[in-house]
Amino acid sequence: MRKGNCEFKGSGSQYFATVFIHLFLTSIITLGIYLPWAWVKLLRLKADHTAINGKKVNFSGTGSQLFMLLLVNGFLTLITLGIYGPWALCNLFNWLAKNTLIEGTPSQFAGTGGSLFFIYIIHLLILPVLTLGIYSILGFYRLFVWKEEHTKYGGERTSFGGGFGQFLKIYLISWILNTLTFNLFSPWSVCLFYRWQINGLAVGESGDVKHFPPVKVRAFVTIVFILIGIVLFFGLFFLVRTALDQAESIKTRSLDTPKPAKIIKKGTAVSKTSKVVSPAGKIVSPIISPKTDAVPKSTKTQVEKNYPDKENPALDQEIKKLDDFIKKNSRNADAFYNRARLYAAKDDFPQAIKDYSQALEIEEKHADSYYNRGLLYAEMERYEEAVKDFDSAIKLDSGASDAYCNRGNSHYLLGRVDLAVSDYSEALKIKPNDSDIYFNRALAYLSKGDKEHSDADFKKSMQLGNRKAAEYLK
Numbered sequence: 001m002r003k004g005n006c007e008f009k010g011s012g013s014q015y016f017a018t019v020f021i022h023l024f025l026t027s028i029i030t031l032g033i034y035l036p037w038a039w040v041k042l043l044r045l046k047a048d049h050t051a052i053n054g055k056k057v058n059f060s061g062t063g064s065q066l067f068m069l070l071l072v073n074g075f076l077t078l079i080t081l082g083i084y085g086p087w088a089l090c091n092l093f094n095w096l097a098k099n100t101l102i103e104g105t106p107s108q109f110a111g112t113g114g115s116l117f118f119i120y121i122i123h124l125l126i127l128p129v130l131t132l133g134i135y136s137i138l139g140f141y142r143l144f145v146w147k148e149e150h151t152k153y154g155g156e157r158t159s160f161g162g163g164f165g166q167f168l169k170i171y172l173i174s175w176i177l178n179t180l181t182f183n184l185f186s187p188w189s190v191c192l193f194y195r196w197q198i199n200g201l202a203v204g205e206s207g208d209v210k211h212f213p214p215v216k217v218r219a220f221v222t223i224v225f226i227l228i229g230i231v232l233f234f235g236l237f238f239l240v241r242t243a244l245d246q247a248e249s250i251k252t253r254s255l256d257t258p259k260p261a262k263i264i265k266k267g268t269a270v271s272k273t274s275k276v277v278s279p280a281g282k283i284v285s286p287i288i289s290p291k292t293d294a295v296p297k298s299t300k301t302q303v304e305k306n307y308p309d310k311e312n313p314a315l316d317q318e319i320k321k322l323d324d325f326i327k328k329n330s331r332n333a334d335a336f337y338n339r340a341r342l343y344a345a346k347d348d349f350p351q352a353i354k355d356y357s358q359a360l361e362i363e364e365k366h367a368d369s370y371y372n373r374g375l376l377y378a379e380m381e382r383y384e385e386a387v388k389d390f391d392s393a394i395k396l397d398s399g400a401s402d403a404y405c406n407r408g409n410s411h412y413l414l415g416r417v418d419l420a421v422s423d424y425s426e427a428l429k430i431k432p433n434d435s436d437i438y439f440n441r442a443l444a445y446l447s448k449g450d451k452e453h454s455d456a457d458f459k460k461s462m463q464l465g466n467r468k469a470a471e472y473l474k
Contacts, residue, residue: 004161004202005209006153008195010049012188018042019187036070037063043096046194052102052153053203061099069095086120087113093147102154102203111150119146131229132236138217138225141167144197145215153203161212162200164221170196318342333363341372349376367396371403374410383410401430405437412444420444435464442469 022038040063047059073088090113097109123139141164148160174189202211322339329335340355356373359366374389390407393400408423424441431437442457454472461469 003199004159004212005053006198006201006203007051008046008049008191008198009051010046010191010194012185012191014049015042015045015187015190018045019190024183024186033067034063036066039063040066042190047100050194050198052198052201053156053209055103055154058101058104059099060101061095065095065099082125084113085124086116089113089120089143090116093151097151100153102156105154108152108155109147109150110152111146116143116146119143127226127229130233131226132232134229134232135225137168137171138164138222142217148197148201149214153201156204157209157211159202159211159213160200160215161202162196162215164217166196315342315346331362333359333366333369336362337366337369337372340369344372344376349380352376365396367393367400370396371400371406374403374406378406378410381413383414386410387414399430401427401434401437404430405434405440408440408444412440412447417444417448421448433464435461435466435469438464439466439469442472446472 018038018041022034022041027033027035027038040059040061043059043061047057050057069092073084073091076084077088090109090111093111094109097107100107119139119142123142124136128134128136128139144167145160145162148158148162152158170189170192174185174192177185178189200212202209319339319342322335322342326332326335326339336355336359340352340359343349343352343355353373353376356369356376359369360373363369370389370392374386374393377383377386377389387407387410390403390410393403394407397403404423404427408420408427411417411423412420421441421444424437424444427437428434428441438457438461442454442461445451445454445457458469458473462473
């Protein structure tokens with residue numbers, strides 16, 4: 001950084017109380033009313049640590065003066081929809097200059113709102129908005145340079161040589177460290193900025209003073225900031241658009257498109273046919289896999305179980321018989337399977353899942369346990385676990401159309417519509433005349449916006465006897 005003949009000697013520890021007690025805490029407590037007085041305290045402290053061309057600096061402004069200045073100019077800027085902004089800034093810069101005394105001599109500000117207007121409109125408003133605020137870093141630098149180059153400290157010739165590279169470095173360091181320290185680094189950030197500003201001033205009329213040429217921001221730097229901002233703008237636009245599209249898709253699927261017609265669907269390929277011998281020597285009838293026909297517009301799976309009502313005392317008696325049997329035959333997978341089915345009939349899904357899992361520990365290839373446990377996971381809306389169990393059931397029996405169908409249902413309810421369509425198609429290869437699978441695939445196509453395939457599947461489902469398909473074709 002090029003240095004002039006001015007110097008700032010303040011440190012962050014000296015500014016800690018002023019920044020946190022006056023600028024932050026008291027201003028917050030007073031809802032911002034105290035902010036002008038806090039700012040004046042900071043400016044006076046800055047003056048105490050500043051030497052301009054070796055001369056002592058004082059700041060004579062008051063909080064009440066600044067309060068009225070901000071109130072009036074803020075109001076004028078507001079009622080003119082921001083157009084008065086350049087003139088409001090010039091009034092503030094003029095107040096700062098005349099109250100900055102160099103050994104008793106006021107400083108002077110010669111800028112006008114008209115000459116600031118272009119910087120204000122282009123570099124402080126339009127480009128920052130178009131670049132999501134990225135360009136505002138360069139915009140504030142341009143404003144500050146313009147302000148310093150139009151100020152005469154102590155009435156003497158003044159030039160400024162603070163470079164943008166150092167300004168950007170201070171900005172990034174302050175942003176990172178304030179983020180990591182929850183703004184505890186703020187006093188040191190203030191001092192870094194003040195040091196950059198004051199050390200970049202060259203003030204005086206004598207030949208010993210080496211003045212800086214007017215600051216010029218390279219076109220390359222401006223273009224880079226604009227391009228970065230535009231890339232971020234379109235990146236954010238794309239992310240928001242994608243999120244909105246996904247939200248609309250979910251909304252459409254949840255409000256306009258029902259869940260599959262058969263969330264749980266019994267298939268012959270996975271029905272249980274084994275028998276369990278009770279201690280009394282009687283044959284216990286096998287528990288048949290559940291079958292479900294969900295109401296199309298229901299938001300939850302509604303299961304019609306083809307086993308006794310859960311309040312039926314016979315269920316408890318059968319469970320008791322199986323408890324006794326398992327005590328003597330702890331490695332009988334079918335016993336655990338049958339007890340799991342009874343617990344499922346009582347809606348005790350956690351215990352049913354536990355028994356299905358025990359059956360699988362005993363007999364790893366117990367396909368029905370995978371399938372029926374998958375059905376319970378689907379019933380509990382634990383669709384990822386349901387998919388894994390249906391995967392296992394399909395590996396053990398590739399002809400299990402209902403396992404394909406229910407895995408498709410789970411994919412559909414997880415939003416993985418393409419996988420659902422694939423599973424429904426596999427199920428139809430095995431059962432080409434199943435109206436419910438056609439109906440489910442039609443719903444999946446509908447959620448994708450594929451009306452052509454959706455209508456074709458609804459028609460096929462209706463031809464095979466599904467009355468609900470006709471409602472959607474209408």
